[in-house]
Amino acid sequence: MLHRWLRGKNRNTPDKIEQAPLRVLHVGKYYPPYRGGMESFLADLIEQQRASGIDARAVVHGDPLPDDPEWLIRVPVQVTLVFAPIALGFPFALWKAIQRFKPEALHLHMPNNAAFWPLIIPSARRIPWVVHWHSDVLVSEWDTVLKACYQLYKPFETKLLQHSEAILATSPPYMAASAPLQRWLYKTVAIPLGLKPLDTETLQQAEEEDVSEWGDAQLRILSVGRLTYYKGFDTLISAVAGFAEVQLLIAGEGEQRKELEALIERERSHHGCARVKLLGQVSEARKYALFNSCDIFALASRERTEAFGLVLIEAMQHGKPCIASDLDGSGMSWVVGQSGTGQCYAPDQVQAWREAIRQALEAKAQLAHRGQVAQRAADAQFTIAQCEARIREIYQSFSPIAAIPDIEKAASSQLLVAVLQDLRDIDLLVQWRNASPSQQLVCVDATGDPEASSRLQQASITTLALADLGWEDVLAVVQRLVSEQGYTALTILPAHRVLDQGGIAEDRKPNWWQRLLGGLGIQYHRLGRDPWVLRDAATSDWALAAHGVLGARVWSFKK
Template identity: 45%
Template sequence: MNKSKTYKVLHIGKYHPPFMGGIENFMADLMMQQVADGYNVSAIVHHHQKGKSYVEEVDKGVKIFRVPCFGQLAYAPISPSFGLYLNKIIKEQQPEILHLHMPNLSAFWCLLLASAMKIPWVIHWHADVIGSVPDMKIKLLYPFYRFFESRLLKQTQKIIATSPVYLSSSLPLQKYKKKTQIIPLGLSQYGAKVSVDETSNIGCEKDDVLKLLMVGRLTYYKGHSLIIEAIARLKSQGKTLKLNIVGTGELLNEIESDIEKFGLIQDVHLLGKLSDEDLVSEMQQCDLLCLPSIERTEAFGVVLLEAMRESKACLVSDVPGSGMSWVVKQDETGFVVKHGDVDDLVAKLTDILNNMHLLDDYAIAGFQRFSKQFSIEQVSHRVSSLYRELHSDRIF
């Protein structure tokens, strides 16, 4: 990387680890890599638990400012004091770039603060607020959100979209394609169990049990009910599949009910929230990471990178406008099924059971694709190039 110029960067995000989320994991890895690249990096985020006081801390060289949060409204953290803290932090840290991770209601404070308006911005567009099947609360509140969202997009100098597929389908970004660049999400290599040179050693004996893993919030768009029904159908045909589900969320009771209804108590296990170490262990023990999401609220799927990093094949759905089937290459690094289609999911899992040897081939290809395109070092390099463009285009 050309280190001739580095910057003081303030990231504005929703949360930060130990909160578990794809965007949060990516943001943490990006900031850690930026520190390694010589940047002065800080981040202002919300506490992910109510009732916590403002705190400043350092995590792996990154200064983290956690602002009190009083709950959520339509999945958005409510923090009336965020603007006051943001103004204070900008004056203290004197960042040269604001890196806004969207969607994030609190990022709108940038429009109201003179201190923020003096600094060039980058908007990292992780997802649209409105999905193809929007939650009713979000649908009702979005017109108010959109007023500020459009002004934020107009004001920013650069926008990052995470895949060409998502950019082409995102209505809010259509007016701003000229200042948008495609930079995929990425992760550090720390969890990888093999290097590219060692992938020939990945093969192992497989039994007749297909071990599946799902990781993510227990929420409406993830497709838990589809895969549970598919497993039930295959079990009735004498096939043996095991599914471990990692995560917590509002659909816990509904998913438990589905497991009981289909008689899968011995076949499907809810593991709840896991530590990073335990999650890596689950990844390493599974045969296939499944993300059968039903709509483009699943904009990218960072968990796919986590699986590819651990040399695991992935199964995703072909949701129009989602980056999932761009991250996972059909019949190369994994499998793509029709979104919302249990019949196609059953057929695909049947094919996998009949061709278990493909899992190793796809695992090797997935790890190689991760190393070449989704390592955080390469992603950070591309973000740095965008920063330099941002400053070269701006007149101070």
């Protein structure tokens, strides 16, 4: 990536560096107490990361609250356009957080228009990005406003994915079906979402909650979510109509409440009964009480906006079997399939869901056992600890030092980096290596020739291929080597001059342009042409500098 600048670490021993906490800055849409699947997951993830030793912080939309921790920055929203919050202060707040916190990774949660601000903030572009792809932006062909807005949104979305180091999808089916991700599958990995263990205090409060709404129903069905079109609550309401022994409770609030209330009345008059209650927004304790007291959980979403169905994991944690939509490209059926205790049915097919309810009534005695199996599956496969561990591995893979895991600390304190541009110079590298076995050599292969890689491997010369990394990553590797291995001398030169190092320091004279930049604290070099000789303090200063790379030219900026 042309303009990605990577910074070196402070000079420490490897042991000290391992103890330093990794600094990660999340850019989210909202944060609890705002309710939503993305928001709940972000809160659980940050809590787990901080418990695991990662210094995780976040910048999100919303009004600051008195009890907000110091690591959480909320930016007030001026207006919401087509479900997108607009906070005019967000770019400044993000820039300020980066300047103060100096994160080593940005974790951008999508969909989220605020995640586009790093594209125009230079300091943000110098940091590796992880894009957490919670959902595509799904546009209905009848929604002309949203369709027009997405045409403006899409180019930024593409740039964001292009610049990212890694993309995290929430399930294999969603990863395979997401159209925006298809160009970037080579750097996309599916990491299932997870939840933290149930809160003991809230569970105790849940036991005191009144759940008399169930009445005398033989089969208690629960569904939870915002009252909106894609959730498919209308399918559930129509499916339970006529079952006098079934009670459906729906927890959540939203713009479709009046439509759903009208549907309940129509089904009640048509079928004689429709035991459905809309409970509105409920507290966490009450939600837990509803999960504990239901027999089965239902999620009838009809669109891939329901990308994963985190609420299914909540139900499984409470030991409840699930029925969900068998929706192509969504993670819902995959999550239920992983538990091995639920069933999936075609979205919007009322008769199919009616049959599901009839089968659940007949198998009522087996539901408790199926719920226990679901609970074990949730504990084994969908915990926030497991999710956090896999995400941490992604962060750690950004370390440029991982590009050459077999590097060993040489007895000498000098590091030589030779830029190979001609196959014939490999013999010179071998000759120098044989004459200086105690000095560490790293070859930067700029030839692009497969034969070079083979010959260098045969000669046991540590190699970084420009075709794989690019100059910015090569420099980051060298910076980390200097910092972590404690080298006090560094030489970067063309491979054909490897046997002529003695005269390099004497014959290198900066031109007027280099002298001018030097007065400003900036070093300018043409990689592969200008030899670089650094000793002692100059070496450690270079390892701490920020580097900007354009083609084969590099600018080093003192901090």
